[in-house]
Amino acid sequence: MPRGQAPAFWYGAQPVPRWARSLVPLYRLLRLIDHARYALGLRRIQRLPVPVIVIGNLGVGGSGKTPLTLALIESLHAAGWHPGVVSRGYGGMQRTPHLLAAADTAARVGDEPLLLQRRGQVPVAVGARRADAARLLLARGVDVILSDDGLQHRALGRDIEVCVIDGVRRFGNGRLLPAGPLREPATRLAGVDFVVCNGGAAQPGEVPMSLQAGTPYALAAGAAAPPPGAEVHAIAGIGDPARFFATLRALGYRVHEHAFADHHAYVAADFAFDDGALPLLMTEKDAVKCVAFARRHWWALPVRAQLPPGFVIALLQRLAAVTVLSLPRVSQPR
Structure with a gap:
């Protein structure tokens, strides 16, 4: 197994090592502390003057977020929107807010943001503080922002949440890190707007997605x-x-x-x-x-995400609704 790949016990029948089980309570505690900071107003959720769609997953590792984001960019363009993408820029060295330029490399901004910019032909911003990076997009005429892999990033307010599931591996052994692949428990799905199942068999209430090779x-x-x-x-x-x-x-x-x-x-x-x-x-x-x-x-x-038309229609309807209902926006505790 290459260094950095998922441990075999996350998705196999192997027993979870004792060391991994023993660290789960610590991980739970850190999550509770993070939630408490927002609940007590010690940290504030940053709201932007345009709608934000978060595309993320519950687990560690790939689930198909990038092809889905590219498909949504295309659908938003077709519907008359001007989307932009904000990302942490994982794998890149850039930490301060930065708007991607033609000369940028994956070593600086991360591989996924660079791919989204080149394939999607949209403005993309990266930074450790996503809300600050997202503000760079506003000067480019962006009227809707897609947050790549931001489901657990509470600091950036969102209007629509889309969770992508690997339809084959699902949630592995169903345990939280580091005993399993989950950053949040599967019950979190009840709070998102759309659950997209990439490959495998979609469960009731999930949107089926497949990847078509070019x-x-x-x-x-x-x-x-x-x-x-x-x-x-x-x-x-x-x-x-x-x-x-x-x-x-x-x-x-x-x-x-x-x-x-x-x-x-x-x-x-x-x-x-x-x-x-x-x-x-x-x-x-x-x-x-x-x-x-x-x-x-x-x-x-290249691969292209195939999605049912009904999902795109439902997302655009939800987007139109939140655009009317949610403005003006201010930073607020949550």
Whole structure:
């Protein structure tokens, strides 16, 4: 298992180690302290003058938030909105509020924000204090803000919460960190506006989502993309690398797997296995970190979230409703 990947006992039948069980009460206590600070007014929730849609999950690791965010950006544009994205910028060095520019790198702003900016063609801001970063978007004419992976970030007020679930792994063993993958208990779902199930079988009340693979594109000028049936190397530095490898096999590729930790900062030495004899496929999230030293036979596989039209309609209706009801906005305790 690559360093940084989920422990096997989170999603397998292995017993949870005693050390992990013993730390759960401490994690619960830290959560209670955080909630108490807001309840007592020691910290304030920052409200913005535009609606905020939070897209997050309950667990650690990938669940499909980035493809969903890209799909919502497209739907909002089609409905006449001007969306922007705010993110902590996990994996990047930037801590103060920063509006992404063309010259930014994943090392500075994080891989997911960079991908969202380039694929979504929208303003993206990062910073440890999301509310401050989000204010940078207002000067760009943004009239709705998508908060990437902000479900547990209470400081930024929100109007709509969307929780994404990995439909295959679900909640693993159902335990809180570090005994399990959950940052919040599954009962938290009762308080969100929409629950989106990525893959697997959606449960009652959940919105089904699937990822449709597109055509691989070259990271550098190269030959034609490898056809289905080709033998390829594949790398994945995402929350669940097995999902990407399974997608490639479903497309007909014969895959040599190379899994890395989520948000892995690639260097050329990571590709010592690549002698140039086989094409190499990777996710788009990996690709934004590899362009600088990409070789002619390296390819990225784009994916697109498929969602039922009813979900998009319901979200746009909810957005229109909160826009009318929630202004003017001020910072307030909650």
